[in-house]
Each structure stands twice: as C-alpha cells, then as structure tokens.
Amino acid sequence: MNVRPRDRVAMVMASSAGVGLAAAKGLAVRGAHVSLCDLDPRRLARAHVEVNALGPGDVLSMPVDPYDPCAVAEWVRRTADNFGGLDIVVTNSGPITPGPVDGFRLADYRAAIDANLLPHVSATLAALPIVKRGGWGRLLLIAPAKARRPHGREGLSGMARMGLIGYLRGLVDTLDGTGVTANVLVPGAGPGAGPRLWGDPGAGAEIARVADRIRGQGTRDGAEFGALAAYLASERAEPVTGLVFDTHGGDVGAMAACRG
Template structure:
C-alpha cells in the first residue's frame, strides 16, 4: 500500500533508539526525509548511519536536550530550514520510575511532568506553525498503554502521560480546519532495550518476556517494527480522516486488563 510519505519531512524525538528509532526507520523506508534528535551522540551516529542505509531521503541527526524548550525550538527551526518544511512530528520521551502512587512525594510528580509531559508539548508547539503554514501535518504522541489501562505500579507514567492525551485532544479541536491530524500511540510491552532489561531482572530475558506475554492475548510481546508500522500509517496520506484517537498497539492486553 502506497502511504504517500515520499518527500515528506519527519522529525522524531528520541529517534536514536527504541521505538523512536523504529519509527524513524519505517518512515525512511517509505521515502521520507528524517530528522532525529536525542542526547547520546554515539547512539545518534549509529542511528544516522542506519537510516542512511535504509532510505533514499535526507537524514539529519542532532544532539538535543528534549527537556529544554529553547533547545527544542532551535532544533525544529533548524530542521525546517535545512529540509525546507516540516510535515510530521513524533514526540517520544522516556518513562519515569515505576512504583505505586503513594510511594512518591510531590517532587517526584513535578519531575514526571518536566520529563514526560512538557517535552512533547514544547515540541508540538514548535512544530505546529510549520504544519499550519503547509496546511498539512501529522502530529503523533508516543505514550504508553497506561493511558488506557492504568497499572498501579506505573503511577507516575499514567499520571504524566494522561496529560499528553488531554493536550492532544485540545489540539484536535483547534487544528481540524488546517489539515493537521493529531493522534496518540499507546504501546504495550514491546521488545525494546528497556523492556528486555525489565524482563531480565530475574536473570533470564526470555523467561521474563514469556511472563509478560502471559497477559497478552497474542501470547507474545510486540516488535518495534510492528509499532512503527502503525505510526507510519497514522503519519501517512492514508490516515487523512483519522484524528483524535488513542491507538493501542498492545496485542490486545488492554482487553483483558
């Protein structure tokens, strides 16, 4: 299926590893020009090489502190200036520490807001003027299944990421008449390095992954490329009438709780 992504300019926060890199790879394969930003220069360099091997579009890799709104704004303007436009923005931030709600004090909740909620907001606010000018845009927020299926031991994640859903919902109502769609992606357990580390906490990664899969109807954890395929579709021309959704990519885990 032709997604109509060739020549589009996509910016992916946290695009040097994990789900962010998987999305960048999928968009590059579809012919998009891809700009990734993250903090680790070594991971960025590896990701840049990988993306150049996969795609036929331009690739930019930038070291950026995604928690610094001014740095994010400068990054967005640099990408739009060098690539000539900005059509797609994918926000992505790491998760806060696990634990139940009463484990944490107010300061931990404030830190979760600073680390998880505000970076996607600052990126969206910087990117949207370019999409509005083009009268075409795709804004994707990567969150977690905890925004749909609260998990007691991930209280900070659910709290901070639900704020992203609220922000996205407000944008949907504001941007509908200028060709910009806004959607939230909510992955479940997906085989990324953080999930593998969690699975291996008991000593054996495969056993840990099987234990995770026991609560998933498909009886396995997801693959990054499966998540990326959903993201690429929502970023495409084919998804032009899809906006305001929270798209679960969790193998059905939310159905059984």
C-alpha cells in the same frame, strides 16, 4: 510549502533507540526525509547510519536535550530550514519509575511532568506554526504503557500520561480544518488492551484492517510499531485523528483505538 508525498519531512524525538528509532525507520522506509534527535551523540550517530540506509530520503541528526524547550525549538527550526518545510512530528520521552501513588513525593510528580509530558508540548508548540502553513501534517505522540488505563503501581505514569491524553484533545480542537491530524501511540500496553477498536466509525474499517495485519505479524523486532507510525503519518490516515492506539506484546501487537 506543500511538498510531494515522497518528500515528506518528519522529525522524531528521542530516536536513537527503542520505539523512537522504530518510528524513524518506518518513516524512512516509506521515503520521508527524517530528522533525529537524542541526548547521546554516540547512539544518535549509530541511529543516523541505520536510518539513512533504509530509504531514498535524507537524514539529519542533532544532539538535543528533550527537556530543554529552547534546544527543542532550535531542532525544529533547523529541521524546517534544512528540508524546506515540516510535515510529520513524532514526540517521545523516556520511561517513568513505577510505583504506587503514595510512593512518591510531590517533587517526583513535578519531575515526571517536566520529563514525560512537557517535551511533547514543547516540540508540538514549536512545530505547529510550520506544519500548519503546509496545509497538511501529522502529529504522533508516543506514550508509555497504561496511559489510558493506569495500573495501580504506575502512579507517576498515570498522572503524566493522562495529561498527554488531555493535551491531545486540545490539539485536535486547535487543528480542526487545518489538514493536520494528531494521535497518541502507546507501546507495550500489555495483552489486556486486546485487538478491539473504539472511536470514529468513519475511520474504523481501515484501522481494523491495519490492526488485523499488525496482529498477524507479531512482535518480533519493533518494525511493526514503525509500520503503524508510518501508516498514521500517511495520506491514507487522513480521517484518523484524536485517537489513542494501545499496542501490546512488547513493541507492538494487536491494537485498540480509543476516541481521546
């Protein structure tokens, strides 16, 4: 099913607070129908009210354990059934305990993969058949800081999130020619990311303009992160795929886009 641009259907994982909520708000402001999920029903109810007040689209919210692939698949199904399709999928997961690589047991590494990599995989795998049927779609995978350049004291983060970058590469190859793009957003990567740009020359000029605008806006309230997510979910971002966007200064600041 192809829906009109203003009727785009988006689902945002772990969206009751933080960057997940910021992404949901950015999409709602731009007219999308938005489906929210999170573990905490009270925070989710508050987020529902906030997102619903921002745009003309409808909002669906569903308590979901993001670590349960069956629950995630049911959320995807209910979203598509409720809105008659699915176009934009924003995956998200929780923070990872910092520490050096030798400061964790093997069980900790397994748990980090289960909690911080596999939720992205389960949500995108469940959504892909529906999104591809529409002939247009956007996949945005939100990772924590240092996903591309792990810090020495981020052993679990570096391992799990570099896996996310590898998964992105596979998605881009699978989605070639389908009209669906996939990118990774890294909030709070720190000033070292810088306002530089690497990657696809064809997309570079437009991304550079967005980077300049975001850098000028600063990092006051997270709305800039939502604006970046909404831009990457828009028609204008059609040539932008397979990139890793490092934002800095808290929720968002200057941006660097790296070919995955």
